[in-house]
Amino acid sequence: MFKNAFYLYYDGFRSMVVGRTLWKIIFIKLFIMFAILKVFFFPDFLATNFATDAERADHVLNNLTRPSSGNH
Amino acid sequence: MIEQIDLTMVNWARATFALTAMYHWIFVPLTLGLSFICAFFESIYVKTGDEQWKKLTRFWMTLFGINFAIGVATGIILEFEFGTNWSNYSWMVGDIFGAPLAIEGLAAFFLEATFFAVMFFGWNRVSKKAHLFATWMVAVGSNLSAVWILIANGWMQNPVGMKFNPDLARFEMTDFGALVFSPVAISHFVHVTSSAFLYASLFVVAVSSWYLLKKRHIQFAKRSLTVACTFGLLASLFVAYTGDEHAYHAANVQPMKLAAMEGLYDGEAPAGLVAAGLLNFSKKPGDDEDPFIFKVKIPMVLSLLANRDINSFVPGINDLVYGNTAENIMGVEEKMVRGKLAVAGLGDYKAAQNVGDQLAASKALTLFEKNSDYLGYGYLDSAEQAVPYVPLIFYSFRVMVGLGTFFIFLFAAYLYLLYKDQLEKQPLLLKLGAFSFFLGLVAHEAGWIVTEVGRQPWAIQDLLPVTIARSNLDAGTVEVTFFMFLILFTALLIAELKIMTKQISIGPEGD
Structure with a gap:
């Protein structure tokens, strides 16, 4: 077979x-x-710039709660 | 907030995604539909034992293989873009999309990869029935892959079966069944796949019509047309039915999209459907200008389509933006107030967690959860930002519906003339049939424009606008990749056209 x-x-x-x-x-x-x-x-933005999932979550939360900062 | 964000980057990222998705969608529907058409041809061969049907099957299978090879992996670029250009979004939906996309990968690998080899290499090596089974499995496998992608897309149009985790900033799945059996996702899937069947039928019509015009492979072309036009006619009728279902669901979960599709600014009861019209481009929400320079309206049809009730009220853009208390419609302005409370609650929760103040964290979380359904509105600066670009959606919708209706008549005319054995004597119709494949492509892309531009400004309906879903990149980086993709995909398209036209000009004898 x-x-x-x-x-x-x-x-x-x-x-x-x-x-x-x-x-x-x-x-x-x-x-x-x-x-x-x-x-x-096309690097993975979060994987490249942050070492841990906690840091990634913190970064996204920052964008969600203070969207005018860190977006440029 | 939105004025402070670099909109240029968002627009380049959107343009890159649109470009990639539209190129990808040139290949995908042909794969979905042609796989079934090949299975039909081969089923007739197995049933009749007529070697001409085998030759016919192998010819169309070769064209299917060319399209598959050129199109394969073009969708992976979309996933690259998620990670690079849309990292906030990717992070937030990872838990939701993980399961459907993993199942898609496994289904595609096991069904398509396993049976693909038998389908192409197995002629005369396995029994007729085993080979036919492999062909059907490739067709089923290809379409199963589409199920999971369209479920994921359906979730973005109508996010269900999830809860937002404020600690991880992620939407977490709470009900897989709600995600998979969401009526929006199901109607989306059946509409898209049936339109792919229609598109592939048009491809067979185009190639076969060209043969008839050139007076080559006449019997071959007629047999191909009989199957493809039957399949195409059934598919186009089903597309009309599922399109109606799709619009009905849009009316319920994305009323702004429906209002934009109709250029409807002030809600009506009963509401008529605009069959044709010329939009007034200077019309803005809230002003007194007439939205139309000219229009032909069919009374009550929009009410029937939206609510299954010919006398019902259908909200317009102004009702949705500014609210309508008589019809109990909350306006965007009020949703923005609630959205900003949700954003503030989330920020306070994070701050309280950082300093270990559990009481404050609990209060903030309550505030967030109470308003979380309106989270996305918290990022808007004006209510008018919730309105998508009406002219593009209005005209794309009419192009899609108009061409869809035309295809029904085209397939019916072909079948009638095939039955009367008069088709070869109709060169104008044959030329139209040959050209209709490109019209099919236009209809498909117009449909996606209605679906995707119609839900703007949202990446996830009501919860996440595209301006927040994006990565913190500068516009230049995204601009470069846009042009790289333009070159890459154009090269692939040229390669496909070159190989495909060469194979078509060789014809079935070249197999």
Whole structure:
């Protein structure tokens, strides 16, 4: 059964025509998203700027109770 | 407060989210609908054993695969944006969205990933029925993924089954059933998925019409059209029905959105539905100007749509902003007073907790809880800020409804002419059919504009305005990412169009 499953994927990937181009696009896209965009442009704001959940909660509460401060 | 906040950042963050969501939504509905259409085609093949249906199924499955591959993971960028641009919001809703999105991830992974390989690689390796089962599971799995995303979105339109935890600044789930079976979420899901079926049917109509115009693959195109137009007609009728349900729920939980959809400033009983109209752009809430330069109104229909009662009162923007004591409608001004008490209560609670004054904390918490339903209004500076941008919602709604109605007639005309075997002799209709796919896209995006712009200024209805939901970032950072996404998504769209058109021009023989 495992052998059949393996060959399903193995032969399937080997015989792809359009699929080869599509997989290239998928990998390039995922690389751009995770290795460039996520790392350099989309840090998790709270995870990056605060060490603990208590600090994060405090920051959000500050924004909720004094929204005019710390928003710039 | 709101004037003191850097609105530019909020607007760039909103524009980036809108851009990402609208691009994402080019691919998603095609995946949702085409997966079912492929399952229908393959079911006919398994039932009849006719190899032509197998060839047909494989062709549309290839186009489904292209769209899936280009669109996959484009939604992840939305999650990046939550963490970066909307961190206050992300923190506050983490407990609510965690469960639906985790279930979505698992359902997508196990159902789609497992059966995808069988669907594409399993021809001639597994039995016909096993392969058909895999195809159906991909269709069900894709649509199940959408369920959880739309439940999360439905919660933002109508937050239920939760309680705000003032210590952690989070909305915590108290009733999973209320979240999942919220009528708003359910009507949202059925409306969106049925419109995806319609959109995918239009895709098949467009490609098949092009073949008929080129006099290529005629039998193939007619078979494809028969299934797609039947599915499309049923889907478009269901879209009309679910759209009515959706508007009914909006009337109950988001009356401002309904009033904006109708350009209704002064409430009426009975209220008529504006079938067509030209808005007066200088109209503002509370002034004496006529909201319309020209309008065609159908009497009583809006009352029926909103309340299921042709004589009922439907509130307008002025009633909702300034209140209407005769109709027992609390205005935004009064809600703002209560909202500011909630904000003050929350601040006092936090201050009392910090110094360990439990009595003061308890009093502050009572004040907060008494007014917490109006929390979001506490961040508004004027009552008029609770009004979304009316012209965009009014016209988007009419574009969506107008095109939805047109699609019903289009599918019916195609089916009639297919039945009479006259379709090939109607080049104008075929050209219209080929173009209608793009109209379907316009209708879809217009629908999302009504849903999302219509609930502004709220990120979470009545509880959290977008100005507070955002991160403390400067506008420049968000502006850069907006243009990066514009380039990335445009490149993906060009890639999809190039590969898709190449595959369509090769046709079913190229499989």
